[in-house]
Each structure stands twice: as structure tokens, then as C-alpha cells.
Amino acid sequence: MYTVGKSKQADEQITALPVEALAAFHEVTVFLQVAPWSGNPxxxxxxxxxxxxxxxxxxxxxxxxxxxxxxxRLVEIIHVAWYG
Structure with a gap:
């Protein structure tokens, strides 16, 4: 299992996410704890x-x-974008 950390910039981007994105964002952070290499390069x-x-x-x-x-065993989130 991996630990997921966030940069200060990512924290600000997460705070700016709309309410409808928060549950999906939480799901992706849980996913990153167990399978971070499955993402795209x-x-x-x-x-x-x-x-x-x-x-x-x-x-x-x-x-x-x-x-x-x-x-x-660390996954550092450096950028979060929402296009919805």
C-alpha cells in the first residue's frame, strides 16, 4: 500500500473542486493507494x-x-484539474 501526499498547489486545486467532484476525487486517491502504476504515463x-x-x-x-x-511507497499528487 502507498501513502498519498499532496503538494500545496494540489491542496488549493482540491479545495476549488466543485461538490460533485469530491466523491470521485476521494475514490481516485484510494485507488492511488493500491495501484498507482496503473495510471497513464x-x-x-x-x-x-x-x-x-x-x-x-x-x-x-x-x-x-x-x-x-x-x-x-509514496504517491505525491502534484496537480488536480477539473474539466466538468
Whole structure:
């Protein structure tokens, strides 16, 4: 299991999420605790890189960008976007 942390910038972005996005965001953070490598690579040409993206919400209305620090079993959320 991984620990999920958030940058200060991500905290501000999470605070700005609309109410309808909060449950989906919570689900994606739980998912990141158990399977962070299942997200898409941030840079398609580097599929093994530790920077990943994961969509959330209805139809993928939101996206989390995170950095996986494997030796610490840590997933650091660095950016959260909501397009819904």
C-alpha cells in the first residue's frame, strides 16, 4: 500500500473542486493507494517513468497528475484539474 501526499498547489486545486467532484476525487486517491502504476504515463514516450496521470469523475472530467516515489511507497499528487 502507498501513502498519498499532496503538494500545496494540489491542496488549493482540491479545495476549488466543485461538490460533485469530491466523491470521485476521494475514490481516485484510494485507488492511488493500491495501484498507482496503473495510471497513464505523463510522457507517452517514457512508459516506465514515475510521473503518472489518472482520470476521475463522470466521463473522465477530472485528472490527477502524480509522482510515484517507489522506495518510499509514496504517491505525491502534484496537480488536480477539473474539466466538468
Amino acid at each position: 505523463f510522457v507517452r514516450e517514457r512508459p516506465d517513468a514515475p510521473m503518472r496521470t489518472q482520470t476521475f469523475g463522470d466521463g473522465g472530467s477530472g485528472m490527477v497528475t502524480c509522482l510515484i516515489i517507489e522506495y518510499r
